[in-house]
Amino acid sequence: MRKAPPSSTPLAFWRIGDGAPPAGPFVALAPGADAPLLTLTLPATLKGPAREDVARRQIRDRLGPGLDLRPLGAEGWTRAAVAHRADVLRWRGALGTAAARCRGILPDYLALPTAPGLWSVQAGRDGLVVRLGPEDGFTAEPDLARQMLRQALAGPGPAAVLRLGADAALDALFDGLAQATDPAELPAGIVPRPLAAADLAVDFARDPHADAAGIETRLRRALWPAALVVLGALGWAGSQAVTIRDDRAQAAAIRSETLSAVRRDLLPAGPILDLQVQVTREIDRRTRDARPRAAPLGxxxxxxxxxxxxxxxxxxxxxxxxxxxxxxxxxxxxxxxxxxxxxxxxxxxxxxxxxxxxxxxxxxxxxxxxxxxx
Known part of the structure; x- marks a missing residue:
């Protein structure tokens, strides 16, 4: 997952196909109409890759094969951006030599300012780009987009609407709602956030399966030497254990033979508490007794x-x-x-x-x- 840079250096946006990419780091914007957000029914107990696998099967059953999926939201997400694999490859190819500077390929509606209770609507040359809060959005041609907005207004309406670009047909639709054409003019308490990590997770520039496969391959390559080292260490430890056992058995046999010889030749009776000391004393005593004594001087x-x-x-x-x-x-x-x-x-x-x-x-x-x- 790519992370956004500090807010003091915001990322530049580049719409794929509009001239050359920026010179510095940037986020590439793909047509949102080709990467719509879909709502999925997923068990709350599923987490991580397992949740993505179930969502991918649901998408394949509903729309057919050849689709890429990117979740939007926190761990228990239920919405995901979906795009054809061929479109994703075309977007990546459009980056050219600028791919190293690209921090992600996102649907264009995720680039709009967002906050809880805020709708952002941008009128463009190809239609309307809409962000209906942090976890919803779409891009569509004007007539379809206005119809989708009417359906959205049938539910809980927004606290404010940020309108970027002129579209007179929306005046009557948003009549009675707090509206602004600049984020600074929004009502108090509504502060649009910059591009968040959850948005950057919807990144069609990366391939989760390829990343996982690469990680698995690297892990396997790293595990083989480690396994060989562990096996070598276990073999060495086993040989050392056998050697130590044999040495102890040999030492016990030598000790038994030594005690038998001492009992037979030096200390036939009495306890043996310190073998070395008692044997040394007995040898010294016998040496003194065996030494010939000189005759006294006359x-x-x-x-x-x-x-x-x-x-x-x-x-x-x-x-x-x-x-x-x-x-x-x-x-x-x-x-x-x-x-x-x-x-x-x-x-x-x-x-x-x-x-x-x-x-x-x-x-x-x-x-x-x-x-x-x-």
């Missing part, structure tokens, strides 16, 4: 290891050997030298305990008990 071995340290900063006195330890008397310059000696022995793997220490003439005298450091 007194001579202790002296041999302590001798280089004692010789560096102490005067060695009496030595007493007993069991797995050695007791030695040493003389040193001060207590700092004593602490350094004990530290040096510790680095050599010997624990030195101070059995006695005190100030002696010119320094410090101490008795150290030497044993193998654990």
């Amino acid at each position: 007194p001579l071995d202790l002296l041999r290891r302590a001798a280089p340290v004692l010789a560096e900063g102490a005067q060695v006195g009496t030595l007493t050997l007993g069991g797995d330890r050695v007791q030695v008397d040493v003389a040193l310059p001060d207590f700092r030298a004593l602490d350094a000696l004990i530290a040096g022995l510790a680095q050599a793997g010997i624990r030195a305990g101070t059995a006695r220490s005190g100030i002696d003439a010119g320094g410090v005298a101490a008795t150290l008990t030497l044993e193998e450091a654990p």
